[in-house]
Amino acid sequence: MTIRRVSAFIDALLHNRRPPKFSPDADDIAAMRAAIELRAAQPGATIPNSEFVADLHRRLAEQQRAGTGNLEDLTHRRVSRRGLLQGATAAAAAAAAGVLVGRELVSNGSTAPSAMGGHLVPDHGTWQAVTTRAELANSHVVPFTTSSTVGFVVEDGRRLAALSGVCTHLGCVLRHNPTTNRLDCPCHRASFSLRGDVVRHEFAGPLAPLPHLSVRERDGTVEVYAPASD
Amino acid sequence: MRAYLLATARTVLAAHWRRRYAAEITSIDVLGDRAQLDDPPSESDAPRRTAAIIAALPDRYGRILELRFLESCSIREAAHAMNISLANAKVLQHRALRHAAALFEGTP
Numbered sequence: 040m041t042i043r044r045v046s047a048f049i050d051a052l053l054h055n056r057r058p059p060k061f062s063p064d065a066d067d068i069a070a071m072r073a074a075i076e077l078r079a080a081q082p083g084a085t086i087p088n089s090e091f092v093a094d095l096h097r098r099l100a101e102q103q104r105a106g107t108g109n110l111e112d113l114t115h116r117r118v119s120r121r122g123l124l125q126g127a128t129a130a131a132a133a134a135a136a137g138v139l140v141g142r143e144l145v146s147n148g149s150t151a152p153s154a155m156g157g158h159l160v161p162d163h164g165t166w167q168a169v170t171t172r173a174e175l176a177n178s179h180v181v182p183f184t185t186s187s188t189v190g191f192v193v194e195d196g197r198r199l200a201a202l203s204g205v206c207t208h209l210g211c212v213l214r215h216n217p218t219t220n221r222l223d224c225p226c227h228r229a230s231f232s233l234r235g236d237v238v239r240h241e242f243a244g245p246l247a248p249l250p251h252l253s254v255r256e257r258d259g260t261v262e263v264y265a266p267a268s269d
Numbered sequence: 270m271r272a273y274l275l276a277t278a279r280t281v282l283a284a285h286w287r288r289r290y291a292a293e294i295t296s297i298d299v300l301g302d303r304a305q306l307d308d309p310p311s312e313s314d315a316p317r318r319t320a321a322i323i324a325a326l327p328d329r330y331g332r333i334l335e336l337r338f339l340e341s342c343s344i345r346e347a348a349h350a351m352n353i354s355l356a357n358a359k360v361l362q363h364r365a366l367r368h369a370a371a372l373f374e375g376t377p
Contacts, residue, residue, distance in 0.1 A: 045366075046344060046359045053341065060289045070366035071294050076373050077338040077366075080319035 041067055049074045096211050100226045159188070159203060159250040161266040172259045175199075180215045180233065181261075186268035190252060191215060191222065192261055193233045201254035201263045202235045207247040222249070322372045330365035337362060 044061040051058035052074055063071060169183035175194045182191050182204060189204040189212055204213045204222070211226035221238055222231040229240040235249035253264035279297040286294045319338075323331045329351070336347040348358035 042359050042363045045363055049337070049362065049366075050344065053337070058289075063290050063292060063294075066363075066367055068290075068292050068294055069370035070363050071290075073366040073370035073373055074338075075295055077319055077334060077369070080316045081338065 045070050045074075052078050092210070096209070096226045099209075103227055157250045159252050160264065163267050164264045165267045166255065166257075166262040167265050168260045168262050169201075170261045172256060172261060175261060180217075180220075182215065183263065185263065185265040187266040188252065188263075190263070191233075192254060192263070195233065199254050199256060199261065200234070201252040202231075202233075203250045203252065205249075206231075207249060208240070208242060213249075322369055325372055326365060326368055329361060330368050333358065333361050334365050334369060 041061060041063065044059065045063070045067050048058045048061075048071055050056075167185050169185065170181040170192055174181055175192060179194050180191055183189070183201075191202050191204050191213075193200045193202060202222070205211070206213055206224040206226065206229055208224065208227060208229055211224050213222040213224055213231065215221075216223045216230075219230070220233060222233070224230070227241065229242075229246060230238040231249050232238050235251060237246045237248055240246045255262055255264075275297060282295070282297055283293050286292060323334055323339075325331075326334065332351060333347055336342040336350055337344070342350065344358050344362065345355060347362075348355045351358065351361075353361065
């Protein structure tokens with residue numbers, strides 16, 4: 040029995056560190072399994088670590104670039120099994136993260152994404168100041184962050200609109216491209232118009248438009264209706 | 270697509286466990302997990318199950334797991350709280366987990 044080793048494994052598990060390598064016996068394995076079950080029950084355990092998701096997006100973007108760079112070259116090169124496996128790992132993890140993020144959004148009470156690009160109305164929301172009329176007059180598109188949402192306030196002539204700033208593909212945070220006046224996804228080649236419509240993407244399936252948030256102006260302050268912070 | 274990704278995740282996970290511990294510690298149930306993905310989102314029942322399992326353990330076993338997993342105590346703090354030595358706390362934790370493992374196996 041390697042009690043000390045299992046104890047170190049549990050320490051690593053509880054602190055999100057890489058556990059040490061060792062040769063567990065049947066009892067150790069049973070203990071490790073139980074520890075994993077217990078750890079998985081902690082609040083927030085089903086939500087992927089944001090640093091992990093960000094790193095995953097970066098790796099996927101790199102792979103995407105490498106993949107589209109030179110197809111000819113790629114087909115002639117021998118791809119190692121390990122390389123393939125790593126790619127597959129990232130893709131599988133991304134899918135898992137996408138599913139979880141999707142579930143979180145739905146369980147927060149927002150409108151489920153629809154072909155019409157839903158309207159995000161939280162169950163327990165408050166009006167939160169995100170920018171000012173003056174700033175909007177300056178740049179017309181202003182990014183904002185609340186405790187639980189990211190997005191853009193857009194002034195289109197005299198009309199105000201607030202859009203989610205999260206790509207509906209895998210959840211990367213969109214960037215405003217002032218040249219094209221579109222919202223570009225930094226991860227893959229997806230772009231949305233300032234009305235939230237999909238302008239272009241390169242995925243096999245359809246891509247949902249961006250959800251809108253409620254927005255209003257009061258005394259020169261622009262507010263969005265977003266989930267209340269605790 | 271989901272089935273493919275789940276199957277891939279399953280293979281990768283199994284390879285990871287075998288490489289590091291020469292044994293498959295956890296695995297993905299492709300059919301079961303896939304069915305779950307198609308279900309409407311629901312709250313995880315893991316916290317409820319865990320509480321039930323800890324409650325079903327003998328006092329000292331339940332206590333150390335509670336300290337470690339629910340109250341985020343280090344093994345040293347847990348040993349102190351239970352007034353036992355560090356070595357004993359590690360043994361107790363190990364036994365408690367093995368006991369819990371048997372209970373986990375008995376529940377769906």
